[in-house]
Amino acid sequence: MTSAHAIPVSVLTGFLGSGKTTLLGHLLRQPELSRAAVIINEFGEIGLDHELIATSEDSVIALTTGCLCCKVRSDLTQTLHDLLRRRDAGALAFDRVVIETSGLADPAPILHALMTDVALAERVTLGSVVTTVDAVAGEATLDREAVSRKQAAVADRIVLTKLDLAGGEAAALRQRIAALNSAAPMLHAVRGRIAAADLFAAALSEPRPDAGPQIDAWLGDAAAHSHAHHDAELISYAIVRAGPIQAVALTLFLEALAEHCGADLLRLKGIVNIAESPQRPAVIHGVQHVFHAPAWLERWPSAERTSRMVFITRRIPQRWVEALLDAIGAEVACVSKKDSSW
């Protein structure tokens, strides 16, 4: 399985009316996305969004059979397979896919589908998750709609829209979003205008040994701070460890997390100093109970050697996660010591 030619699939999500389609329309006019195929999921009897996107009709596909997160395994994966077949046949040229979800979609099943479909895995890779939040109605929506909180919580990038209508910098909304997801940088778009590179630089693209700033951007500011940010339901925090973690301890830790709290682990990403691989840190990523196998960097991206893991969870206490990691680490260290003394 090679990643060299994997096609990044980015997810654009956000609640109803938060400006996803306007944003996408502007993005598709930029060179970075000039060769993007677009899948638009509309929830309703008559799909309109795809009519509003000005680009090659062949590269825009509307899924109007239902909400993407509910029928994701059949509709989305089938659509991606069809796109790839057309690309292979030379009927369509694209080097990136953008999925615009319906405003009511839970993004997690969509990410799972991209991560676990056997045939897709050889061809595509998960790119950025970009979430739009309406600066005018965003606070009320976050209060009222659980799915909107989840959309914000799993994002790599948050785009505030309609700031010009909000009349200010939406400080309260920014605080609210930071409480949900302190790891995602917040950007703003004016009438949909934003640089594509600002959104898709966070994509999980080809590993590079000089990836320091990109890794930091991917992990976000939260990775530097171990304190928690609280929403009523969602908590984001970072766990930082100065010492290396043994590989089997990390495996057991992730297994236990998934086993006991998988449904509430909205997103986990991190860079880990593995004891058996001191020169090559592991990058980890999970969505609920689905984890990527770690990716190994060629070298540390900076002088920083600490393990940093960012958690976005639904009421998983930081204290438990820390206790779990520390206790498993202690047990594995002891067993290793015993083994080596035999």
Next chain:
Amino acid sequence: MSGVPIALAGELVAASLAAWRVGGVAACTADGAIVIERTRDSKTVRIEPKPDDSMFRWLVIVDGRPRPAVSLVAVLRQVRAALDADFAATRVRVSLAPLLVP
């Protein structure tokens, strides 16, 4: 010793009860074990380290029945199963798509 200081294991068990929202308290005992008492019915679970057993390093005693456990992860699984009737373990799935990093 199993290798894990009992205080550290006790802290993990106590934090686990809170994380799982299982009402109960966990305390380390003078003889080096951990005892959990569920609040609503006083059901108890006792966890003992087994320092001389190189394979099953823990013993979990539920309703008087001892069950060996190979690791703290296995201990947690047994404790959760004993105290949380609604618990259904979620198995990890490993993504088939490669993780490509920035």
